[in-house]
Amino acid sequence: MSGSHARCGRFLPGTPLAERFWAKVDRGDESGCWLWVGARNRDGYGHISIDATKRATASRVAWELHNGPIPSGMLVCHHCDMPPCVRPDHLFLGTHSDNARDCFAKGRRAAPMNAGERNPARKLSISDVAGIRKRLAAGEKRREIAIAHGVSPTQIFNIAHGICWASVDAGWSQHESHSCLARENASGVTHA
Helix, strand or coil, X not given: CCCCECCCCCECCCCCHHHHHHCCEECCCCCCCCEECCCECCCCCEEEECXXXXXXXXXXXXXXXXXXXXXXXXXXXXXXXXXXXXXXXXXXXXXXXXXXXXXXXXXXXXXXXXXXXXXXXXXXXXXXXXXXXXXXXXXCCHHHHHHHHCXXXXXXXXXXXXXXXXXXXXXXXXXXXXXXXXXXXXXXXXXX
């Protein structure tokens, strides 16, 4: 361990994010994946503390350390479909809709038989969803939109984040840029 690590494997205050991050990556997996060996969530995705108040997924940090900031509304997705993988060339950027389509295309989730307009119990149409997204983009509150359409605010949240009605895209993005390195002093970080 280098001088910035304590004996128990923890880092001294002020240790750069890049050093803390790469110390928790095993580059020896036979699949070619570089596996995150630090903390993981229940789905196997790694996460790391950026500072005392902010955590980020390991794949987002890997992307930003290698490529720079992630554009607004974009996710970091895996070509290899390995949640703990942080190898930069196994990662790509996509929208929530792209990620949902990739998930279905690779057979990680069965496409619902009655999704969207094929669902006889649906309350919304494709044009409703497009209108909802326009209203969200204009800054209207999810609760107001939900009441107007007779659905729950959770349904509006799911539409906003591409969790449902992901096939209705039209370049939609409600997300702000949440750079993992925004709080980290990036002056010493080099982008490959």
